[in-house]
Amino acid sequence: xxxxxxxxxxxxxxxxxxxxxxxxxxxxxxxxxxxxxxxxxxxxxxxxxxxxxxxxxxxxxxxxxxxxxxxxxxxxxxxxxxxxxxxxxxxxxxxxxxxxxxxxxxxxxxxxxxxxxxxxxxxxxxxxxxxxxxxxxxxxxxxxxxxxxxxxxxxxxxxxxxxxxxxxxxxxxxxxxxxxxxxxxxxxxxxxxxxxxxxxxxxxxxxxxxxxxxxxxxxxxxxxxxxxxxxxxxxxxxxxxxxxxxxxxxxxxxxxxxxxxxxxxxxxxxxxxxxxxxxxxxxxxxxxxxxxxxxxxxxxxxxxxxxxxxxxxxxxxxxxxxxxxxxxxxxxxxxxxxxxxxxxxxxxxxxxxxxxxxxxxxxxxxxxxxxxxxxxxxxxxxxxxxxxxxxxxxxxxxxxxxxxxxxxxxxxxxxxxxxxxxxxxxxxxxxxxxxxxxxxxxxxxxxxxxxxxxxxxxxxxxxxxxxxxxxxxxxxxxxxxxxxxxxxxxxxxxxxxxxxxxxxxxxxxxxxxxxxxxxxxxxxxxxxxxxxxxxxxxxxxxxxxxxxxxxxxxxxxxxxxxxxxxxxxxxxxxxxxxxxxxxxxxxxxxxxxxxxxxxxxxxxxxxxxxxxxxxxxxxxxxxxxxxxxxxxxxxxxxxxxxxxxxxxxxxxxxxxxxxxxxxxxxxxxxxxxxxxxxxxxxxxxxxxxxxxxxxxxxxxxxxxxxxxxxxxxxxxxxxxxxxxxxxxxxxxxxxxxxxxxxxxxxxxxxxxxxxxxxxx
Numbered sequence: 001x002x003x004x005x006x007x008x009x010x011x012x013x014x015x016x017x018x019x020x021x022x023x024x025x026x027x028x029x030x031x032x033x034x035x036x037x038x039x040x041x042x043x044x045x046x047x048x049x050x051x052x053x054x055x056x057x058x059x060x061x062x063x064x065x066x067x068x069x070x071x072x073x074x075x076x077x078x079x080x081x082x083x084x085x086x087x088x089x090x091x092x093x094x095x096x097x098x099x100x101x102x103x104x105x106x107x108x109x110x111x112x113x114x115x116x117x118x119x120x121x122x123x124x125x126x127x128x129x130x131x132x133x134x135x136x137x138x139x140x141x142x143x144x145x146x147x148x149x150x151x152x153x154x155x156x157x158x159x160x161x162x163x164x165x166x167x168x169x170x171x172x173x174x175x176x177x178x179x180x181x182x183x184x185x186x187x188x189x190x191x192x193x194x195x196x197x198x199x200x201x202x203x204x205x206x207x208x209x210x211x212x213x214x215x216x217x218x219x220x221x222x223x224x225x226x227x228x229x230x231x232x233x234x235x236x237x238x239x240x241x242x243x244x245x246x247x248x249x250x251x252x253x254x255x256x257x258x259x260x261x262x263x264x265x266x267x268x269x270x271x272x273x274x275x276x277x278x279x280x281x282x283x284x285x286x287x288x289x290x291x292x293x294x295x296x297x298x299x300x301x302x303x304x305x306x307x308x309x310x311x312x313x314x315x316x317x318x319x320x321x322x323x324x325x326x327x328x329x330x331x332x333x334x335x336x337x338x339x340x341x342x343x344x345x346x347x348x349x350x351x352x353x354x355x356x357x358x359x360x361x362x363x364x365x366x367x368x369x370x371x372x373x374x375x376x377x378x379x380x381x382x383x384x385x386x387x388x389x390x391x392x393x394x395x396x397x398x399x400x401x402x403x404x405x406x407x408x409x410x411x412x413x414x415x416x417x418x419x420x421x422x423x424x425x426x427x428x429x430x431x432x433x434x435x436x437x438x439x440x441x442x443x444x445x446x447x448x449x450x451x452x453x454x455x456x457x458x459x460x461x462x463x464x465x466x467x468x469x470x471x472x473x474x475x476x477x478x479x480x481x482x483x484x485x486x487x488x489x490x491x492x493x494x495x496x497x498x499x500x501x502x503x504x505x506x507x508x509x510x511x512x513x514x515x516x517x518x519x520x521x522x523x524x525x526x527x528x529x530x531x532x533x534x535x536x537x538x539x540x541x542x543x544x545x546x547x548x549x550x551x552x553x554x555x556x557x558x559x560x561x562x563x564x565x566x567x568x569x570x571x572x573x574x575x576x577x578x579x580x581x582x583x584x585x586x587x588x589x590x591x592x593x594x595x596x597x598x599x600x601x602x603x604x605x606x607x608x609x610x611x612x613x614x615x616x617x618x619x620x621x622x623x624x625x626x627x628x629x630x631x632x633x634x635x636x637x638x639x640x641x642x643x644x645x646x647x648x649x650x651x652x653x654x655x656x657x658x659x660x661x662x663x664x665x666x667x668x669x670x671x672x673x674x675x676x677x678x679x680x681x682x683x684x685x686x687x688x689x690x691x692x693x694x695x696x697x698x699x700x701x702x703x704x705x706x707x708x709x710x711x712x713x714x715x716x717x718x719x720x721x722x723x724x725x726x727x728x729x730x731x732x733x734x735x736x737x738x739x740x741x742x743x744x745x746x747x748x749x750x751x752x753x754x755x756x757x758x759x760x
Contacts (some may be wrong), residue, residue, distance in 0.1 A: 054085035059094045066100035073107055080108045083115055090119045095134075102141040109145040116145050120153065127157055132166035139169070143176035143183075151184035155191070162194050167203035174198055174209035178216035192218050199228050204235045208243015211250045222254050226663040229254060229270065233277040241286040248278060248292045249635075253651065255300050261654035262302045270664065275301050282312040287323045290316060291330060295634045298334065299651055309334070310341050314348055321356060328362045329639050335369040346370045350382060357391055364397045368404050376409045384419050392430040399423065399434035403442055417442070421471055424478070433481030439468055440487040443495070466509070469495055473511045476518060482527040489519065489530065493537035494615065497544055508544050513551060516541060520558050528567045535562055535570070536614070539577040543611045546584045580610050 053065035069086070072079050086104050089097055109116035126138035139161050143154050158180060161173035177191050195217060198210045218224075225232070232251060239247055251274055260268050274296065281293045294309040316327045328349070335342055342349075349363045349370070364386065371379045383405070386398035399420070406416030420442075423435035472479070472488040479485050496512035519526070519534045526534065538555035545551060562574035584607055605613070632638035636648040 050082060051085055054082065054089065059092070059097060062089055062092065062097050063094065063100070066097055066104070070100055070103055073104070079104075080111055083108055083112045087115055087119050091122045091125075098134075099137070102137055105141055106144045109147065113145075113147045113149075116147060117150070120150060124153070124157070127160060132164070132169050135161065135164065135166070136169045136172035139172050139176055143179040146183060148184055151180065151187055154180045154183070155187050155194075159190070159194055162198055167201070167205040170198065170201060170203065171206040171209045174206055174213045177213040181217045188217065192221065192224075196224055199224060202235075204238035204243075205240065207232065207235065208239045208246055211243065211246040214250060215246065219253075222257050225250075225254050226258075226659075227666055229664050230273065230666070231668060233274050236277050237280050241284065241289055244281060244284070244286075244289050245292045248281075248289075248296055251278075252296050252300055256652050256654055258655070258659045260658035261656060262300065264302045264304060267302060268658065270661065271300060275305060279308065282308070287316050287319055287327070291326065291635070294330065298634055303338070306334070306338060307341055310345070314345060317348055321354075321359070325356060325359050325362075326640060328359055328366065330634060332362050332366050332369075333634055333639055335366055339369045339372075342366070343370045343372060343375060346375050346379060351386060351389075351394075357393060360386075360389070360391070360394045361397050364394070364401050368401045368408075371405055371409060373409065373411060376405060376412050380405055380412055380415060380419075387423060387426075387431055387434075395428070395430045396434045399431070399438050403438035406442060407445060417468070421468065424471065424475055429481045429484075432479055433484035436472060436479060436481075436484035436487050439472065440491055443468055443491060466495060470509075470511055473515050476515055482529050485526075486529045486533045489515070489533035489537050493533070493540040496541060497615075506545050506547070508541060512537075512541060513548075513554075516551070516554055516558075520554050523558060523561050528570055531562065531565065531567070531570045532573050534558060535573045535577055539581060540614050542581055542584070543607065543614055546607065580605060580613065584610065 050065050050068060053061040056062060056065075066086070066089075069079050069082060083104075086101055090101050090105070092098050092101065105116060105119065120142070123138045123142040126134050127142075129135055129138070139157055142150075142157055154176070158173050158176050161169050161176075164170055164173070173194070177195060180187060181191055191213075195210065195213055198206065198213070201207055201210065214221075214224075229251070232247060236244060236247060236251075255271055255274055259271050262268065262271050278293045278296050281289050284290055284293075290312050294313060297305050297309050313327055313331060317324050331342060331349070346367060349366045351360050351363055355363070364383070367379050367382065380402065383398045383401045386401075387395055389395050389398065402416050402419060406413045406420075417439075420435045420439050423431050424439075426432055426435075469491045473492050476485070476488055476492075479488055492512055492515050496509050498509040516534070516537055519530075519537065523531065523534060535558060538551075538558045541551050542555050559574050559578055562570050565571055565574070582604060632644070632648055633650055637645040638648045
């Protein structure tokens with residue numbers, strides 16, 4: 001009894017130890033996962049533990065080591081020293097270990113090409129594995145090893161996987177084609193043959209990757225798509241989301257190259273088929289797919305189809321901030337050509353406080369394009385409110401938008417000018433400078449086209465150019481921004497001529513000399529941009545009134561300060577103006593020269609000539625804020641960044657007539673014959689090859705090939721022959737019994753069952 005108790009006690013103790021070990025083993029993964037962020041990245045005696053784990057016979061140890069290595073790779077650490085130990089695990093039976101080994105090999109195979117070649121046989125063996133995931137993974141790693149000497153092996157592997165029964169493996173084969181082409185371009189003919197075979201693939205899963213391979217390897221071989229064009233349009237809705245984008249771009253390029261230009265009255269059948277096949281994708285949950293369809297409709301459809309892109313793009317505006325930025329750029333590009341499409345929906349583009357700066361600027365440009373006689377009032381009020389934005393760049397864009405509204409829509413000119421003049425009184429330098437710059441442009445535009453509707457409305461609103469300039473002149477001390485002060489001084493000098501002698505000095509408006517006095521007083525502290533305009537103002541006033549002694553003294557003071565200025569542009573401008581004014585007979589204070597300076601001689605201009613140079617020798621009015629058209633299309637990166645980007649390309653222009661439509665005809669396009677509606681001989685099609693011989697009916701005692709009756713090919717002829725015999729042998733009381741005979745054994749019973757009872 002005591003022995004049995006001891007045995008039970010020992011067994012219980014052993015069982016407890018086993019349970020404890022099992023519990024510790026199963027909870028180890030939870031412990032690793034909890035502290036994985038620090039465990040995988042901690043040093044372990046210079047990698048001795050990692051090598052020991054990689055050489056271990058336990059899959060758990062190997063998996064732990066591979067997780068450590070991949071974590072170190074993600075942190076930018078160089079762990080290529082473990083390459084030899086990792087390669088030995090490439091044939092592991094554990095799928096998780098093999099995945100991590102493949103990731104490691106893709107990272108370091110290029111640095112260790114000799115060791116990487118040791119695993120080629122394993123990858124080739126995995127290409128025949130029963131698991132399609134293993135086959136696709138093996139091809140992915142094999143094509144990712146950047147060793148040129150294995151190019152032929154990679155081509156053979158791609159060709160084999162391109163004919164695989166699994167569409168997932170065929171997709172991996174298509175994605176491996178660009179990698180192989182980058183590795184060695186001499187394999188181009190073989191790769192084109194593989195792409196041509198993959199284009200005939202009926203699976204929607206792989207066709208998107210085939211489009212990627214086509215664009216990367218042979219983008220100009222659009223003739224390969226003739227027979228596949230219509231089928232690709234049919235399966236477009238079944239392709240995966242990102243594959244739809246690549247396939248839409250490919251079909252669009254084919255349409256622009258091979259199909260005739262779309263015309264409203266005669267829209268080509270294949271163009272219409274592409275549009276109708278792509279239209280359901282407007283409902284896609286992927287914003288990139290919706291924008292790709294928009295690109296197809298914009299570049300392949302006639303103008304009547306463009307309106308179908310409006311609602312899908314408006315739906316994307318509220319998806320996310322990142323998507324909104326891209327969509328607004330798309331809307332801006334479309335609105336430049338057709339603003340009427342989005343004019344009824346201008347409220348969708350009003351600024352929000354949480355918008356990004358670029359989004360705000362693009363929305364302001366969109367609203368300017370959408371402003372018309374019906375929507376300009378609310379849009380203009382929005383622009384005035386945006387002048388209080390905390391971002392100075394947004395403020396500047398909003399004020400320029402007000403000026404554009406005044407120029408484009410005469411009905412709101414008075415409101416725009418009033419708002420701009422009011423902004424000059426603002427305490428913000430950005431608001432004042434923006435308003436002055438816009439007023440300068442409007443004044444130039446008004447005076448250069450005095451007969452325009454803008455000038456007429458401005459005159460009716462009592463906002464003449466001189467009135468606007470006088471407002472600026474009286475507030476010259478409040479304008480502190482350098483560009484704004486320079487603009488105001490230029491306007492004062494350019495339009496200071498007057499025909500009223502009682503207003504001020506002869507030929508000059510009354511407020512112009514006072515502006516010169518205030519500017520000369522602080523000349524030394526002004527920025528170079530402002531100093532240049534002060535010198536020009538002094539010269540212009542002297543040309544208008546060379547006899548005024550006060551103007552001569554102030555101008556001479558300005559020229560003396562500028563002559564010794566630190567900025568060479570200012571010094572050059574002062575010397576140029578002094579030389580121009582030397583022929584006007586001015587006082588010595590203006591024209592005095594250094595005693596050591598020699599007389600250069602040359603032509604001396606008269607007053608009228610100098611006035612022509614200073615006032616009329618100007619370029620035309622140029623709006624420097626016009627949106628620059630970079631000639632980039634929808635879908636290009638340059639449309640987002642507003643600068644040319646590498647990789648952006650323009651679509652080819654349409655052909656006038658396109659290629660022959662019969663090149664795209666296939667057996668799938670042949671309509672199926674309608675089903676028969678009655679049992680008649682005219683509806684039986686001809687017997688195709690390989691089908692059993694038809695039933696042959698002969699009279700009793702005859703033969704299919706001989707006799708006086710001949711061969712019967714259908715029931716109608718058989719009945720006609722029977723009726724003739726009945727009419728000729730009507731006196732025979734017994735009659736002649738007839739039977740049916742089927743030459744083929746399979747149709748014998750059917751012919752006897754179908755025989756009419758009245759003729760037995």
